[in-house]
Amino acid sequence: MSQLELNSNAEEARHTYFVDVILPVPIPKMFTYRCPFDLEDFLQIGVRVIVQFGHRKVLTGIISKVHERPPEKYEAKYILDVLDQSPVVFPQQLKMFQWIAEYYMCTLGEVLNVALPSGLKLSSESHVQIHPDFDMYESVYDFSGKEELLIEILNKNESLSYSDISKTLQQKNIFSILKSLVQKDAIIIYEEIREKYKPKKEKRIRLNSEYLKEGALETVFESLSKKPKQEEVLLFYLQQVPIYKQTKLNEQGIPKSLLAADLSTSAIKTLTKNGVLEEFEITISRFPDDDQETKPVHLTEIQENAKSDIIENFKTKDTVLLHGITGSGKTEIYISLIEDALAGGSQVLYLLPEIALTTQIVTRLKKVFGNKLGVYHSKFSDNERVEVWNGVLSGRYQLVLGVRSSIFLPFDNLGLILVDEEHESSYKQYDPAPRYNARDVALYMTSIHHCKVLLGSATPSLESFYQAKSEKYGLITLSKRYGNATLPDFIVADMIKEANKKLLKGEFSSVLLKELQTSLDNDEQAIIFQNRRGYSPYISCQQCSHIPKCTNCAVSLTYHQFKKELICHYCGYKEKMPNACEACGSTSLQTIGIGTEKLE
Known part of the structure; x- marks a missing residue:
């Protein structure tokens, strides 16, 4: 048998592998691609691959399955490249992605698009360059002024993106120009793939x-x-x-x-x-190690008892609700539980709502856990988010403090999830899809990671409190403030009685004015909170009771006296303050309620 026949038989004996790939597109299915023989050794569930999608797009996807079955309805395209040597997404995450897609009624691609940091997704952008065989003086075609200008610019540059050309030509739609130049064999359009994530480099000097x-x-x-x-x-x-x-x-x-x-x-x-000296570059972390000495936390007897009760409840229940009044020392209990979990070799996720993630809590945790702590926040750049993602993968960060998006991080040994201020609406994402609630996803994660969840709040949500009272969750109550601190005094002013006795001055009660005056006399400060923007929440016609509403949202428009406008605080719709009622024509329009402008 000839060598050619042997090689042919060897090729036939080789298995042809296909992979199902999750792509970050809003289409309710995965796509099957064929794997070239030279990339077979790199195939793993959870690694990133570059694939062509449609005629022009190049996308980054995640392998969810490796098999030998070709697709029935279409011919599988080849994978262009495999980006990772080891998975960046674990099977537990893929299972969670699938659950989120089903529970929140969206596509798997939409979940992946939100879950994966932008820096881990290769971007495909069309680029334009001069055709190697093109010579303008020998061309038989005529060129417009814009076409000649673009050719001149491209001769000075190796290539340009669509957006660069659009800016240079000061023309939004450039496709007709590009189409014409392609037909005249003047340019080539190609896809340039660039990695968004760039490691942070530092230039250093040393002696030769x-x-x-x-x-x-x-x-x-x-x-x-x-x-x-x-x-x-x-x-x-x-x-x-x-x-x-x-x-x-x-x-x-x-x-x-x-x-x-x-x-x-x-x-x-x-x-x-x-x-004499040498200059070189090294890759450094955007989150430098902190050499400060870590300090342990000491619990009071009440806190120690609460912690013991939480641990006892965890023996029979996956979720426990810690109902502790403001200032009762819930954070110290969290820190102690985190110490125990990390000592046992587990990872911990500490969730906070967006508004609560402050420098204070980060500094506080840094003092205890030092460089084991990673912070995942929406204000971080793409590169910083990728570093935290990779830090969790490598085991550098065993504790992550983050907002709702941190539930997507690649945990593989998660032991405890803390959801502080669990009642907060910030845990819910409304747009874009998936419209998930991070607290509820955390509860589901107990089934795939076999971890425990501690919900904490001074004012628990109705559903969590009901589950605790029904004994589906454990319930621990802290009713005393840390260090025997006293709760602030609350004084309620009866505005109806104040009005009947004619004690009101504008919108202010005599009680409020008295307390404010006392504070000022004592050289103290005072804050007045008013939860309505503008001058008044709405205006009303005194004749027909008509209230102007937003044309988009069907909610009443807020009157802003400074701008003399009616504004919708949902979508931003604006209109001028009317001189007469649009329903009956009456000029008897009255502002109703009080806003911050009126209060001022």
């Missing part, structure tokens, strides 16, 4: 290893005797890096920014050019 030899540095200093600035740079480096005591420190060098802060940059450049 040749000058670590005995006597070499003395020779250098002799040559620099009449070059004080270069000599100053070298002396500063040696102060920072004691090479004679610890030679290995030279390999790490020092940041170039530290050297260039107060010293001559031209002197640094000259020393580098002459080979």
Whole structure:
């Protein structure tokens, strides 16, 4: 048998693998792609792949299944590339994605689009370049002014994106120009794939290893005797890096920014050019390690009893509700439970609503857990979110403090989820899909991670409190404030009685005015809260009772006196304050209620 026949039989004996890929598109199905033989060794559930979708798009997807069955309704395209050597998404996450898609009635692609940080999704953008065989002077075609301008620009640039061309030509729709130039064989349009995530780099300086030899540095200093600035740079480096005591420190060098802060940059450049110093780059974390000493938390007897009750409830229930009044010390209990979980080798997710994620709680946790803590927040850049994602994958971050989107992080050994202020509406995402509630997803995660969930609140949601009273959840109550602190006094003013006795001054009760005056007399501060923007919540016709409403949202329009406008606080719709009722024509329009403008 010939070698050609042997190779042919070997190819036939090889298995052809196909993969089902979840793509970040709002289509209710997965797509099957064929795997080239040279990429078979990299196929794993949970790794990212680049695939062509449609005629022009290139997308990043996640492998959810590897098999040998080709699709029946269409011919499978080949995977273009595999991006990861190990999974970036775990099977538990894929199961959770599927549940979210089914429970919140959206597509799996929409879940993936929200779950995966933008920095982990390769973007495909069309680029334009001059055709290699194109010569404008030999072309038989005529070109418009815009076409000639674009050709001139492309001759000066290797390639340009659609958006760059649109800005340069100052024309929004450029497709007709591009189509014409393609037909005239003047340009080529192609897809350029670029990785959004870019590691943070730091330029560093070190001494050339040749000058670590005995006597070499003395020779250098002799040559620099009449070059004080270069000599100053070298002396500063040696102060920072004691090479004679610890030679290995030279390999790490020092940041170039530290050297260039107060010293001559031209002197640094000259020393580098002459080979005395070396410049190199390293990848650094956007979240540098914190060397501060961690401090343990000490619980009071009441807190210790509450913690013991929580642990006892966890033996029979996956979820426990901690109903503790404001200032009762719930956070200290959380921290103690986190310490126990981390000591047992488990990961912990600490969820907070958007409004509650403050610098104070981050600083507080940093003091206890140091570099084990990762923070996942919507205000982070794409690159920072990717670093936290990778930090959870690598095990660098065993504790994550985050908002609702942190439930999508790649946990593989989750032991405890804390949902603080569980009643907050911020845990619910309304737009875009998936319209999930992170608290409820956390409750589902107990079934796939076999972890425990602690819900905490001073004012539990109705549904959580009902589940606790029905004994589906455990219920622990803290009714005393930490350190025997007293609750603030509440004084209720009866506005009807105040009005009947003619004690009201404008919108203010005599009780409020008295207390404000007392505070001012004592050189104290006071805050007045009013939960309505504008001058008044709405206006009403005194004749027919008509109330102007938003044309989009069907809610009453708020009157803003400063702008003399009626504004919808849902969609932003605006209209001028009318002179007469649009229903009956009466000019008897009255502002109803009080807003911050009126209060001021």
